[in-house]
Amino acid sequence: MPTVSLALGTHSYDVHVSNGALDSAGFFSTRARLGGRAALITDTNVYPQYGERVKRSLEDADYAVSVHVVDAGEKSKSLNVMNQVVEEMVSAGHDRTSFVVALGGGVVGDLAGFIASVYYRGIPYVQIPTSVMAQVDSSVGGKTALNLPSGKNLIGSFHQPRFVVADPTALLSLPERVLREGMAEMVKHAAIRRPKMLVILRQLADELPIGFSLSNIERLPSLIAENIEIKARIVEKDERETTGTRAFLNFGHTLGHGIEASVSYGDLLHGEVVSLGIRAALYLSRKLIGLPVHDEAEVLQTLSSLKLPLQLPRKVDPGTVLAHAMTDKKFRGGKIRFVLLKRLGEPVLSDAVTIDDLKEALSVLGTAPRIRKLH
Template sequence: ETVRVELGTRSYDILVGRGLISRAGEFAAPLLNQKRVIIVTDANVARHHLEVLDQAFVQAGIATQRIVLPAGEQTKSFAQLEELCGRLLDLKAERSTTLVALGGGVIGDLTGFAASILLRGVDFIQVPTTLLAQVDSSVGGKTGINMAQGKNLIGSFYQPRLVLADTAALDTLPKRELRAGYAEVVKYGLIDSSEFFTWLECHAAGIIAGDEAARRQAIVTSCRAKAGIVGADERESAQRALLNLGHTFGHALEAECGYSDELLHGEAVAIGMVMAFDLSARLGLAPLEDAARLRRHLASIGLPTDPGWVEGRNWVAERLIEHMGKDKKVKDGRIGFVLAHGIGKAFSPAYVDLAEVATLLEVSIAA
């Protein structure tokens, strides 16, 4: 199935299906400026999928070179960017060479950024291999790296020429990573589609267990939702802000854990979305039942719903608020959130008194 991302001359297709990696050459060939690609991946993904992708290009008469980077969030750094650009130049990358990012959001963000600056810009293709990358990071053209000062602070808007989301890649993804990515799928239902949320309530178990049709439909619906939002609004503003549902709380929790394996991004977002719904209910904006329904759904597939899920950590409300403050959304003692009138009815910005946020955090931490 195909989702078209409409961005004028920079429009591109997201193909979703099983076995796309083994057919990558055929789909990429018409887009290449020379019969040559450089594949960038990480060590984990290379073990499972690099050979198949490489062969798919070779069979289509496309020459390949490979760069394998270490796995993990640390790879989204200036040091690794420099390393990557150096290796690309050593491989004699040219203006007409296409880079292929094979991996999760880390490889996609780093490779996309490198593509945007190498020789003032070369083409790149995304082959996302995590659920998070297939439904979120590979759509919308945000690329970048982290700094000591914070995540994603250096980067660019740079669109890929093509995205190949192969559901078969998810077979080798650790279940914890799969569940974490699923939190972002739920987010699209919460933002503006209660029908999708209801559908997910029936199909979540299948999506996690490997029901192919359900996975495909979940990915296509999510990509369509994000493509619709970024197509309307490529650079950040009102519409795109809705994608931050659960992320203001989530980022604070993640930052406090040092972006470590203690709490994956999607897990933090799951907790953050519950907090956003609890806050909405507390303010009388949304029915309590919707917050409860969200909790039940996330818990049903083993996603966390409260900060207490993280073992052995003593959360401090003031410290979380401090992190949210750094998130630049504070105005006269109030923090800007994405809140909701219910499932499928998110809105933003909603400015909430710090005192109210502090109370919610205290309750949430105690849970």
């Protein structure tokens, strides 16, 4: 079973990646010496698919389990939903010796992680991610968050899980669009750290019309583990995003977040705006620091073969995107901290990107991309 270890001093942990690992949640909890009661937090799409299996695995390992099912979707990352779950946990008798199990996509992971970080001033939690996005990105690294009406992820904490169990077979039930958007984060990882992965992603893309299936599921654990490894090594260098290294993970996200904030919820998924943001970041990288045309073309080709969007929908107003991008946390004193690529695998943090550059990149995003066929 591929295991990725994160060396983070007293809160180091392992990420176990293997087909069928969902059924080992209880085993890993015992091995991590977790206490007697578990609060399983999941959502309305994931619970019917995998909830009972995980519950049984925990019960077989002698844990008393309470189940808390929230509505699927971003709206559950709220103080209201948190309040509701916390009250349920109190009624179920959880105290500081309990632990939280987050079973679901990034929404459940962020919500459950945040609850664990404040319940009784902080209790342990474990992540069992079930979306591509959660397996390769959000479940690893210890960032938790809730949204406020005034913006996404405005409340949160750093709270590392005790372990992560990623079971690629859980991805078989993902809607195709959600599966594809999660692959955008893999393209991001490949672009900043592992250019060779772009070839593998293009091969996989050819098989995606049928989604992940039993014919390609065997290849997934190593691909997912490779992505987790990339994120893990970056998080180890900069756990709290203070030295700048962790900011490389924001590649494609600055304009991406601006676009995300400018569209109605559900019009464009997170991975889809990241795809658009990556195209803009590639353009700026070529213009400002000479990213080779061939490198840009390879990433664009990969995003295109994954059928991720590369052109800004007409109804999205570039002015609104820019306004949102400028209120982003990364905008300080009129300057934006922008991740550019010098070449594939070599990101740099730049403060040389001007508002006019952003405007230009957005106007390029309004045009159809020219995709060169690569092999």
